[in-house]
């Protein structure tokens with residue numbers, strides 16, 4: 001069986017009309033990789049990087065390739081690319097989605113996986129367990145759920161689709177910290193089992209630390225460091241990250 005395609009970011013310069021955000025970012029994400037965090041101050045370009053990896057933001061210079069092709073020019077492989085590299089936003093279910101039951105929504109994810117030729121040996125119930133949704137919500141329609149519950153259904157559906165690479169942009173904002181930590185650990189475990197590489201953007205450094213052993217740190221449009229979140233911040237080796245470290249929870253200060 002051919003190996004699943006990697007997403008390769010090479011010396012990427014990208015941004016918007018009047019703002020140059022990423023300035024020479026290189027990164028490779030290969031299906032099966034351990035989860036990777038993306039950390040940086042507000043405005044550092046974390047979301048822009050994920051958008052570029054999804055082909056929504058085009059490179060000004062450098063490239064983002066999937067299966068050897070520029071991601072914003074995948075042409076007739078668009079559907080294949082969308083099932084291979086999936087991005088989950090802080091967003092919400094659409095109006096039509098809200099009319100469907102939780103079971104139906106997660107089944108849609110499983111169907112997507114089958115269409116793309118992937119098997120997910122997990123039931124809807126098991127996927128709901130991953131995101132800590134109690135069984136009794138399964139037959140409820142989306143509009144009867146709380147914001148946090150809807151967010152978790154979106155995640156369960158995305159995982160069910162068994163993408164090669166799952167780009168998560170602040171995926172658990174609506175949840176309380178204790179639940180966030182537990183779900184993060186579950187997601188890290190199931191995606192590792194399924195061979196899905198997760199890239200996680202979050203301001204919540206505890207969450208990033210819980211879900212990943214390694215993160216990249218963005219500052220000034222560049223990756224200025226790479227390593228475990230708290231140990232890297234606490235090392236004091238990166239002056240660009242001083243403010244981030246100062247704003248980080250006590251965990252950073254506790255590390256010698």
Ligand SMILES: Nc1ncnc2c1ncn2[C@@H]1O[C@H](COP(=O)(O)OP(=O)(O)OP(=O)(O)O)[C@@H](O)[C@H]1O
Nearest residue numbers: 016017019021040041042043044045046047048049
């Ligand atoms: N659509 C857009 N048009 C113009 N500028 C944008 C657009 N989206 C983002 N920006 C700018 O690009 C820069 C990087 O934004 P981005 O959302 O990637 O940062 P971030 O690190 O994800 O920030 P945050 O942590 O606050 O979400 C910011 O200065 C932002 O104002």
